[in-house]
Amino acid sequence: MTIKKLSPAEDAEAARLFYADVAPGLDVGHLAAMWHIAGLGHLIALDLDRIAGRHGLSSADCTCWARCGSLAPPPCAPRTWP
Numbered sequence: 001m002t003i004k005k006l007s008p009a010e011d012a013e014a015a016r017l018f019y020a021d022v023a024p025g026l027d028v029g030h031l032a033a034m035w036h037i038a039g040l041g042h043l044i045a046l047d048l049d050r051i052a053g054r055h056g057l058s059s060a061d062c063t064c065w066a067r068c069g070s071l072a073p074p075p076c077a078p079r080t081w082p
Contacts, residue, residue, distance in 0.1 A: 012036075 012032040019028045048059045
């Protein structure tokens with residue numbers, strides 16, 4: 001049995017049709033965009049793992065550092081530029 005390789009657009013359309021059948025009341029018009037964003041997020045995570053691995057870190061380390069940085073108190077005085 002041969003399985004046809006679908007293009008990304010055909011794959012997204014097949015998923016939209018599947019979920020439209022499974023949950024008839026669910027609006028699936030946004031599914032292609034969400035599918036794309038999930039794929040993009042996966043690629044970014046893989047790239048972050050690759051870059052962090054060069055420095056002996058993991059993506060979890062980067063996430064922790066980013067979170068700690070976002071919790072830092074704001075500076076007392078705004079920067080002035082010369």
